[in-house]
Amino acid sequence: MGSKERIARLKEETRMNILDASLEIVKEEGWQSLSMRKIADRIEYTAPIIYEYFQNKEGILLELTRQGYIILAREIRAARGQHVEPAVQLEAMWTAYWDFAFKYKELYQLMYGVDMNCCELKKRMPEADLADEQIYDVIEQLITVKNRSEDFVCRKFYTFWSIIHGLISINLVNKGRNEEMNQRILKDAIKGIIKYINE
Amino acid sequence: MGSKERIARLKEETRMNILDASLEIVKEEGWQSLSMRKIADRIEYTAPIIYEYFQNKEGILLELTRQGYIILAREIRAARGQHVEPAVQLEAMWTAYWDFAFKYKELYQLMYGVDMNCCELKKRMPEADLADEQIYDVIEQLITVKNRSEDFVCRKFYTFWSIIHGLISINLVNKGRNEEMNQRILKDAIKGIIKYINE
DNA sequence: ATAAATAATTTAACACTGTTAAGCAAAGGT
DNA sequence: ACCTTTGCTTAACAGTGTTAAATTATTTAT
Structure with a gap:
């Protein structure tokens, strides 16, 4: 009975075809555009078949998330x-994390809610710069060394912004963290x- | 002719009622659950009316984004x-940024794609910890001072993670940045x- | 005041979405 | 041969954003 x-x-x-097809579609058209019927089209079935392999659409996303991890x-x-x-290991590891995020950016999006x-x-929204300008301004005042390039200020700004936005994002997505x-x-x-x- | x-x-x-209603719905049920018909219900109109005030649904989101900024x-x-x-100004400003993110978390989500x-x-996905454990491990090796609390290691981990995840997120959302x-x-x-x- | 014109609002429809239930056709077992 | 199970599809439901047509209300003109 083989x-x-x-x-x-x-x-x-x-x-696996379902998972592959899903990722293909997302790579081509983005997460927003992923639908059960499109997946079914790619694997040459009709949509209800997918529910024999995954509980629902979120089940597919969950499995892709798992693969991402x-x-x-x-x-x-x-x-x-x-x-x-x-120390070298750690830097290499975070670099690997970075590379992963862009190599598998669709998965990264899914995993961390980006x-x-x-x-x-x-x-093109001018209001988006209102806050940034203020912060730029103060950062420039803090830099006492003369003739720093605009790039230098920009780098400092992004260093600040990254850690704060990163921490916020992590907290918003995995809500209920240690506030202290x-x-x-x-x-x-x-x-x-x-x-x-x-x- | 007044x-x-x-x-x-x-x-x-x-x-303004449309914008307020939208935000209310999102606060109660999340962005995923915001629909034109629900908005119409709240403002006691039918859905097509909204299109006389905003080009489409994204128009509403865009205006809310603008208000957020x-x-x-x-x-x-x-x-x-x-x-x-x-220096004190800058810390206060970033703290204000932080506070904004949680006070208006729905807007922050919209503005920065969280x-x-x-x-x-x-x-509850065990695979999510696989990578973290590795990094924790190396961080612990780097901490030479004896008897550091688990909290201390955790804080270092999140400091790393925040800046990297933050920088990645910023790059993924506002794609096309300076790689160097x-x-x-x-x-x-x-x-x-x-x-x-x-x- | 009545008729025409304009504005405001709704209903109906289209093409989608995720999901479920019913139906059908082929294969396997007895 | 019949019955049951399996694999798959069609049809349907409730929901989505959006548009066009129909309807109602209001204003304007005669």
Whole structure:
């Protein structure tokens, strides 16, 4: 009765086909545009079939999320394995994290709730700069070394912004964190960046 | 002919009602659940009316985004105004940024593309910790001072993670940034955190 | 005041979405 | 041969954004 196994293998294959098709569609058209019927089209079935392999659409997303975490862990482990000194290891690991985010950006989006819709119109919104300008202004005052490039100021700005936005995002997505710890991380980071702002 | 103005005022009022209703719905049920018909229900009209005030649904979101930026700028300006020394100003401004993000979290989400759906299931996903554990491990090796609390390691981890995730998010949402600058920000930040990891 | 014109609002429809239930056709077992 | 199970599709439901047509209300002109 090897046909049982053959069938199970085929089932496993279409399950993977569903996941592959989903990721393909997302790569081509974005998450917003992923639909059950489009997936069904690619795997040459009709939509209801998918519900024999996944509980619902979110089930597919959840499985892709899971795969993302696995790939990320693999890449980070590999990065670590190429070095021995912890400081070097750590830098390589975070670099691997960075590379993963852009190599598998669709998965990263899914894993960490980074929505990337409608940027064209937002970019042209002058109000978006109102806050930034203020902060730029103060940062420039803090930089005492003369003739710093505009790039330098920009880098400092993004360093601040990144850590704050990152911490906020992490807290908004995985809500219910340690507020006291957040405040310490935030204050420490800000003080740290200000302290060595001229380097 | 003051009726013209009265009508204009009424129109402006329902325009604002649409925006208010939208935000209310989002606060109660999340962005995912915002629909034109629900908005219409709240303002006691039918859906097509909304299209006389906004080009489409995205038009509403865009206007809310705009309002968000304006509020944020106002709060940051106020924070700055309460201090004179730049270093203190800057910390207060970033704190205002932080506070804004949570006080107006729905707007922050919209402005910076922070998606916060389906966390319950993701949190219970063991694969999500695979990468984190590795990094935790190396961070612990880097901390030479004995008897550091688990909290301390955790804080360092989140400091790393925040800046990297923040920078990634910013790049994914506002795509097409300066890759060289990103690398410098990233490397500098990582080196900086490692350097003062025992403080 | 009545008729015509204009504005305001709704209803109906279209093409989608996720999802479920019913139907059908082929295969397997007895 | 019949019955049951399996695989798959069609049809349907309730919802989405959006548009065009129909309807109602209001204003304007005669």
